[in-house]
Amino acid sequence: MATIPQPKGYPLIGNMAEIDPNAPVQSLMRMARAHGSLFRFDALGQGIVVVSSQALIDELCDETRFQKALHRPLQEARYVAGDGLFTAYDEEPNWGKAHRLLMPAFGPLGLRAMFDRMVDIAEQMMVRWERFGENATIDVADNMTRLTLDTIALCAFDYRFNSLYQNEMHPFVAAMVGGLDETGRRARLPAGAGKLMLLRNRRFEADIKVLRDVSNRLIEERLQDPRLGERGDLLDRMLTAKDSETGLTLSRENVGYQIITFLVAGHETTSGMLSFATWLLLTHPEALAKASAHATRCWGARRPRSTISGG
Helix, strand or coil, X not given: CCCCCCCCCECCCECHHHCCCCCHHHHHHHHHHHHCCEEEEXXXXXXXXXXXXXXXXXXXXXXXXXXXXXXXXXXXHHHHHCCCCCCCCCCCHHHHHHHHHHHHHHCHHHHHHHHHHHHHHHHHHHHHXXXXXXXXXXXXXXXXXXXHHHHHHHHHHCCCCCHHHCCCCCHHHHHHHHHHHHHHHHHCCCCCXXXXXXXXXXXXXXXXXXXXXHHHHHHHHHXXXXXXXXXXXXXXXXXXXXXXXXXXXXXHHHHHHHHHHHHXXXXXXXXXXXXXXXXXXXXXXXHHHHHHHHHHHHHCCCCCCCCCCCC
């Protein structure tokens, strides 16, 4: 049997010295370049196997041979998102229910229904940039965070945060950043050690309360809506649709966890991708010119529209 490569570590801490807490993903990428697309590292006595090639990831996504597993950061994130889709264990009933209920919403027809709202928020940002004038300095990462948060809230929950019309970021974002930072920090400590930090725990609990207050407000407003069940968005589906296998709807508590999951996991990664894409286009003018020419060929001066087929 072949041995999985592993960098040389130190007593007690293992390979933790290899991980930059401010850039953990880049640390793993560096280790992959040194040790290959399959390697192991030791984190305070816990062995972790990392894969980084498309072929190996395809193997691991074979649900007939492998099942979902939660690593430490996701285990700690359960304090925030409970048994939402990202943080649920494979065997938890709500994972299966939510998976079956929500998958159709991300098919071609579901995405086509969201398209006009995506364009709505994107146009808000573009108009805002134009009105600043060509000499203004724009914080692209900040604006992309506002863009993606507002897009997900509108498409999935028919709710407008209107972040692009506010000077300050919505409190949800600060709470999200604080909560994720704390779960990541706890994941790097021995199990249970994070609970001993009383001041940080109070801050963590305050951040969680903000996130849950936002999700509860969305649920309350929708439950009082006379069109409940007719809106056709993700929130309507979560509150009213019945699972094909169990005949049950999601509990209100779980709907709250799913809202937090979609707002956090959906917007934070996308805003980062859009920010880096903008920077790369601006630093590679030839690629920007090709992208601009392609957009002009597709739409000209017309408003973008969905080309997703329902077939």
